[in-house]
Amino acid sequence: MTIAAKSPLTRKLSAFVALSEVELAVLERLHxxxxxxxxxRDMVHQGQSGQAAFILSAGWVCSYKVQADGTRQIVDFQIPGDFLGLRSVLLRTSDHSFEPxxxxxxxxxLASDLLEALAETPRLATAILWAASRDEAMVVEHxxxxxxRDADARMAHFLLELGSRLALVGLGDRTGFVCPLTQYHLADALGLSAVHVNRVLRQLRERGLVTFRDGHVTVHDIGGLVxxxxxxxxxxxxxxxLLK
Structure with missing residues (x-):
């Protein structure tokens, strides 16, 4: 089996377009x-120019910005199948950092390889645009x-979104998934303190909605959480x- 055939990115893009052999071959080159x-250790740092993009194959990454006072705002988390730095390749300078x-x-x-691939396979370019548009829609929701949203709804929405994203690439679903994030990651992403995150997770667990323990999220009441x-x-x- 080729690298592209088992890639989470291929699985994700296949939800949008039935990939042809030519398009799979182009994805193979990109991998x-x-x-x-x-x-x-940052893969890309804020303000860096001339860097490549990345296709995440395994593991999780957080994208973040650091403020003048040293505080960090996590913009999003990337999971297998996601592009990293796609926008900054086109804009030439990264406006945020990526940390595994x-x-x-x-x-x-490389930017040249990406642009060549998009020019060669317009349908694949459309699928990647779909993935990028989906990422933008998630940033709007964040x-x-x-x-x-209040803290409880904020956490619930975040966990449901993660489960949906992971389901798309076969790594879980909205009722359960492995999650390597710490309460400090959640705090920096959701605009809460780590103490507040701990309190919210305890309240959601006591209400019988969801448990986040030992790196695993278990949703007990999907309807209640929704x-x-x-x-x-x-x-x-x-x-x-699906594009024909």
């Missing part, structure tokens, strides 16, 4: 520069969460229109 990165949550594997994609978060998965477009 050739395989690299590993250690936890806690644990040891990861990723394929490095903004709404931080600005308008109602609490007012979660509508339409923005994730999990079953994008």
């Amino acid at each position: 050739q520069r395989r690299r590993t990165f250690a936890a806690g 949550v644990g040891d990861i594997e990723a394929a490095e994609v 903004l709404v969460s931080i600005g308008r 109602n609490l978060a007012d979660f509508d998965s339409a923005y994730l477009d999990q079953t994008g229109p």
Whole structure:
């Protein structure tokens, strides 16, 4: 089996378009520069220019910005099948940093190779645009969460979104998944303190909705969690229109 055939990115894009042999061959080329990165060391740092993009194959990454006072805001978490730094390749400078949550594997994609692949396979380009648009929709939801949702709904929405994203690449579902994030990661992503995160998770567990323990999320009452978060998965477009 080729690298591309078993890639989480291929699985994700296949939800949008039935990939042809030519398109799979192009994806195979994009996966050739395989690299590993250690936890806690930035792959790309804020303000860096001229860097490549990456296709995450295994492990989790957080993208974040550091403020002048040293505080960190996590913008999003990347999971297998996600592109890292796609926007900054086109804009030439990264506006945020990428840090592996644990040891990861990723394929490095040079800007020239990416542009050549997109020009060669317009349908694949459309599928990647779909994935990028989906990522943008998630950032909008995160903004709404931080600005308008209370802490319980914010956490519930975040966990439901993670489960949906992982389900798309076969790594879990909305009722349970492995999650390597710490309470400090959750705090920096959700605009809460670590103490508040701990309190919220305890309350959700005591209400019989969800348990986050020992690196695993277990959803006990999916309907109750969806109602609490007012979660509508339409923005994730999990079953994008298949292009012929």
